[in-house]
Every structure is written in structure tokens, then in C-alpha cells.
Amino acid sequence: MTSFVHGIALLGFEDFALAQGLDPRATLAEIGLPCDAKDGVISGVQFNTLLELCARRSANPLFGLQLGLQQGAQALGNLWYAIQNAGSVGEALQVLIQYFHVHSNGAQLQLECHGGYARLMYEVTDGEAHSVRQTVELAIGISAHLMQGLLQHAWQPHSLQLRHSPVAEPSAYCRLLGITPHFNNSVNAWVFDERLLNIPLSTADQRLRQLVREHLDELARITLQELPSYVQKLLRTWLPHGQVCIEQVAAHMQLSPRSLQRYLRAQNTSFQALLDDTRQALATRYLRESSLSLTQLAGLLGYADLSTFSRAFKRWNGISPQQWKHHQQSSPAAVSRAVPDRHGE
Incomplete structure (x- = not known):
């Protein structure tokens, strides 16, 4: 174990x-x-x-x-x-x-x-x-x-x-x-x-004792819930330096890839889902706050080429990164109207 x-x-x-x-x-x-x-x-x-x-x-x-x-x-x-x-x-x-x-x-x-x-x-x-x-x-x-x-x-x-x-x-x-x-x-x-x-x-203190015990009961149930956020923290740190795979993350945590996936499944997620979510968050941040070219951005997010990144971005947001950037530059408020609710897909 x-x-x-x-x-x-x-x-x-x-x-x-x-x-x-x-x-x-x-x-x-x-x-x-x-x-x-x-x-x-x-x-x-x-x-x-x-x-x-x-x-x-x-x-x-x-x-x-x-x-x-x-x-x-x-x-x-x-x-x-x-x-x-x-x-x-x-x-x-x-x-x-x-x-x-x-x-x-x-x-x-x-x-x-x-x-x-x-x-x-x-x-x-x-x-x-x-x-x-x-x-x-x-x-x-x-x-x-x-x-x-x-x-x-x-x-x-x-x-x-x-x-x-x-x-x-x-x-x-x-x-x-x-x-x-x-x-x-x-x-x-x-x-x-x-x-x-x-x-x-x-x-x-009887009242404080009850509150602390309730808090510990909650912690006992959610201890592993910290794992997904920790994995995402590693992904945010490492992605700008190249592609990141589950083997790298698991080795860093001194886990086997199978064990890491098992722990993440227990939290109703997976390594690929966390990687996807992290890339999506970083992509919109970079597009909004930097002047990087899309090719540079694709590399920073660990994609092999621009076309692979563009397909992923359209899957996330319903529009291409070029369209998203155009909307952002012309009318920031329009982005929220142009981007569909992921939960409504």
C-alpha cells in the first residue's frame, strides 16, 4: 500500500x-x-x-x-x-x-x-x-x-x-x-x-470538541479529494516545460500509474480529465493575458502541433482559438455569449 x-x-x-x-x-x-x-x-x-x-x-x-x-x-x-x-x-x-x-x-x-x-x-x-x-x-x-x-x-x-x-x-x-x-x-x-x-x-470545551470531531469526520471522508488538486498543481507547473504523462506524475509521487489512476477514479476523475481541464484553464488564461502565438501556446500546453491543440480547444469551447481570441479582443463580454456551457453539450 x-x-x-x-x-x-x-x-x-x-x-x-x-x-x-x-x-x-x-x-x-x-x-x-x-x-x-x-x-x-x-x-x-x-x-x-x-x-x-x-x-x-x-x-x-x-x-x-x-x-x-x-x-x-x-x-x-x-x-x-x-x-x-x-x-x-x-x-x-x-x-x-x-x-x-x-x-x-x-x-x-x-x-x-x-x-x-x-x-x-x-x-x-x-x-x-x-x-x-x-x-x-x-x-x-x-x-x-x-x-x-x-x-x-x-x-x-x-x-x-x-x-x-x-x-x-x-x-x-x-x-x-x-x-x-x-x-x-x-x-x-x-x-x-x-x-x-x-x-x-x-x-x-464540549462545544468545540463536537465541532472539531465533525470536522475530522469530514476530513476522514475527503482526504483523497486533495489528490486531484495536487495532480493539477503538478500539471500547471510542468506543462510549460513540455509534454506531461501519467508515468511522470506517478513517478514523482512514488506511485505506480495504476495506483494513481485508482485513487483518482475514487474521486470520480482521471488523469486525462485533469490534464484536459488544466490545459483548458491555461489556454484561456494565456490567450487572454499574453501575446504568444497559437503555435507557441500549443507547445506550452504539451501538444504535438497546432492542429491537435485547435481541435481540443474547439471541443472545450465550441469555437476555434482564433475565433475565441477575436471575440476577446473585440468584446470581452461577447466571449461568454459565444462560448457554450460545457454542461449543456
């Missing part, structure tokens, strides 16, 4: 990377992410690769953990508001678990209680991610900040279990987290007194 992560997961990345001696924009570009990736959705594999690359380039094996501690629970986006307005610590964690897939669908959280102890477990479920130590430690940093925010001084974990071996001296972990992890375990988990789950949260 190919996973996605909301771009909010890159909260504070640029400043932190700079402090680690990295060029954040160049690093993002190296793995195929735009500098404004925080505003969209990125593949889980790319996010994981980014953290691993930064840890290696900065010679800081604790890059992910430190970034997570710096980001704090704000990196969870809308989830943080729902967590803050839960009635108790236990309810807050249940909200986090229930809606975590809205933030990232390539990992999962679980909470289990046994023998007076609770375990908050984190697992990367995306099988395409090969090394996940940095991603796991980022999550550990965020969750440590989260639990401290909820419990203040009452947060005294019994232990921290990590599946991987240490990437730095155990004492370095202790300085950052206040506890030395137990490495090479079967799970990644915070272990703490089960009674902490019953502590009420003084910040709880």
Missing part, C-alpha cells in the same frame, strides 16, 4: 534543517518535493526518505527525534485541536488513534492496557518504506511532547520501547527524552501508568 502524509508533517522543517547545516529547499528538491510541500499531501515514502537523507547529510543520527520534539503536537494539524478538547487523557488518545489515518495513512497507533500499565504503540505500516528509524523517532518526539502537554508534571513514563537498535549513544536519548529507551523490542511504545488515562483535561 502506498501511503500519504499531510504536508503539515513538515512543520518547522525548513528552520530546523538550516540549523543542522542543510539547504532545506535543495534537500526537498533532491527527493522530488516542491518547496511548498507543507501545503499539500506528500507520499509517505518521500517523507521517510527525506528524514533518512537529512540524518545522513547532517551527520545527526537523532535528526528525526529532535525535529519531532521541536514540532510538538502542532505537527498533527487539526488532530491537535480535537485532542486538546477531549474530556480526559484516555479520550484524547482514543481520538488520536481514531483519526490518525487522516494525518497519515501509512502508520497506525494502538493503545492497550495490561497489568496496570498502558502502552501507546506506533507502527509504520507502509511496506514500501525500507528504513523507518527516523520516522519512528520523529513520532516518538511528537508523542513525548503531546503527553507532556496533556499531563504536565504527571507525565512520568515507565519505559520507552523501540524496535530498532540505537542510532546514537543511549545517553543522548536520555538527555532529550528524560528516559533511556529499551532497544530491539518487538514494538515501538510508550509504557506508563494506566491510571493516567483517567486524568481529566481542564482545557476541554
